[in-house]
Structure formats: C-alpha cells, structure tokens
Amino acid sequence: MPASEHTQTPVQYLPQWVDSGHDDRPVRSSTDEYTGRQRKLEYPPAPQPSPVPVVDNHTHLDFRDGYVRLTPTEVMDAAETVNVVGAIQVATDRESAQYTIAALDQEPRLRGAVAIHPNDTVKLAQDGTLDEAIEQVKEFAQHPQMVCIGETGLDYYRTEGEENWEIQKYAFKRHIELAVELGLPLQIHDREAHDDVIATLLSMDKLPEHVVFHSYSGDAQMASILNEHGWYASFSGIVTFKNNHDAREAARQLRQELLLVETDAPFLTPHPYRGRPNAPYMVPYTLYQLAQTRDQTVEDLGSVIFDNTQRVYGKFKAN
Ligand SMILES: [Zn+2]
Secondary structure: OOOOEOOOOOHHHOOOOOOOOOOOOOEOOOEOOOOOOEOOOOOOOOEOOOOOOEEEEEEOOOOEOOOOOOOHHHHHHHHHOOOEEEEEEEEOOHHHHHHHHHHHHHOOOEEEEEOOOHHHHHHHHHHOOHHHHHHHHHHHOOOOOEEEEEEEEEEOOOOOOHHHHHHHHHHHHHHHHHHHHHOOOEEEEEEOOHHHHHHHHHHOOOOOOOEEEOOOOOOHHHHHHHHHHOOEEEEOHHHHOOOOHHHHHHHHHOOHHHEEEOOOEOOOOOOOOOOOOOOHHHHHHHHHHHHHHHOOOHHHHHHHHHHHHHHHHOOOOOO
16 A cells, blocks of 8 residues: 555545436446546555645536546545645636636635646538637636646647647647736646647737646656747646656656646546546545655745745635
8 A cells, every 4th residue: 555545435435425406417427438448446545635725727517437426525525535725627628617616616725727638629620610619608707716728739649630739729829829818827737749739829919927847748858848938838747657757757857836737637547546446536646656756855845836926826725
C-alpha cells in the first residue's frame, strides 16, 4: 500500500450510495479506451488528507463514471475530507455548460470554466454554427463563478486531417480573444500538438494574463518555453504514471510559481489506480508525487500551488 494512501474510499463513492432523482448525464464507457479491456469501476481509496488546502484545477463533474450518481455538493463534501477545498468544473459544450451553471448555483466551492472543446469544433463548423457556439460561451462566461475560458486548444490525436486542424486553430484563436476581452485566464487542451499550440499563442497580438496548459503533457524542453513566457502547467495523474519520466522531468524543470494540480476526472486517475474512475478527492495523490519529484515538502509545494491557483482564478475558501 502506498504511504500516501488513506485506505478508504469516501462514503459518497461507495456503490451502495444511492441518491434520488433523474440524472441524464453522459456515462463514461466501462471499457478502457487504450486496452479495450473491462475497467474496474470502483472508486479508489482516498489519499491521506493534504496538510495544506488544494484545489482541483480541472474536473468534469458532468461526466459520470462508476456506479455512483453524486450531486456537486456530495462531490465536494468527499473532497473536503482530504482538504480539497475547491474545484474548477470545466464545461465543454452547451449541455455541459448548462449543467455547470446549475452546479455553480448550488455549490460555492466550485468555480467554472467554459469553452467549446477542440474535438467538438469540427462538427459545429460543418454545421455552420461554430461562431454562434463561441458567442454562447461568452454568455455562459458571465456567471459570477465562471473564472476561466477553457478547455480550448488543439487535439491532433483524436481529430485527424489538416483542414480539421485549421478549424481547431480558428476556434482556439477566437477563445484566446474571448479570454482577453473578458479578462479571464485560459485553459489549454494540447494533445500531440505542442508546436502548433505554442505557435498559435505566439501569433496572437495579445494573450490573457494567465495561460494554463491543462494536464500538461510536454517534456522538459517545452517546460523551458513555459518558464520563459510565464505560462502555467497544471499536472494531472499522468505525472504519476510509471513510464512517464518526461512529465516528471518537466515538473522538476518548471518554476514553482507556474505549477498547478488537477484530476481531469473522471479520466487520468493517478497510479496505482489507473483506469479506475477519478474524482476531485484524488488530487492530493498528484500533489504528493510532484513534491516527491521536486524534492520539496508537501507543505511547501502545496502552499505555493494554492497561491498559484488563487492568483489565476481568484480566492477559494481554505479550511
Ligand atoms: Zn478536460
């Protein structure tokens, strides 16, 4: 058992936890997207409570996984038992933006981010409704707890073809302009598109004050580019994956004032629970990995990361 493990899954995530009411959120597939094997659908044990408050910088509560069906408040109550005091709920399309607005209205520990996900831009462009959808993002972003434009960017892994990448680039630029206009930070989705993401950022006349690479997947060389421009790297569970030495080397390389942590739940569950469902209560595992990788105490690194989070997104209430 890892030293950081607390042994128990929060009660809200046990299969016998049943809430009432209708729930038509999309459910994640029970087979693994890489191996095609049946995934284990039990939520993992919680980590040891973090000694300092932590915020999950990127989560998708509108995407269900496993056997449970939780309200945003139940999610955050479970998270708070390990000192995860806030989370940023990321809306990727109109339905998830509507879910997100309702969640923000119910749950003061949540903040929101909204954008059209890069992989959804192509279909909208083909329908001739991409600009309209980005206009709607602007409207959703007016909610007082909406603190970020994202996730936007480029995904060359799931979307193929030069002309589709051009559509993604167009949407990425429109979202960057929107973040500048609204004075909000930007969360970037960059999957196998590092060079073009950086080139796009550098092609803009103006960038938002805070630019965040969500689930940072670059290497140490790219980390030096982030250091140079003062762009943030939000680390997900992938920094804990056994073979991912590049991510850990990048984590060592980055200036500490540019580090953030996230789950990208329900995906990217930290080692040794890879493939199982993920949730905001899991984010301390990634913080512990970063502290170990950088040879810093969890207290020191955790409080720097909490300060970084509040610099980018505004205040969260610490316990
Ligand atoms: Zn995401």
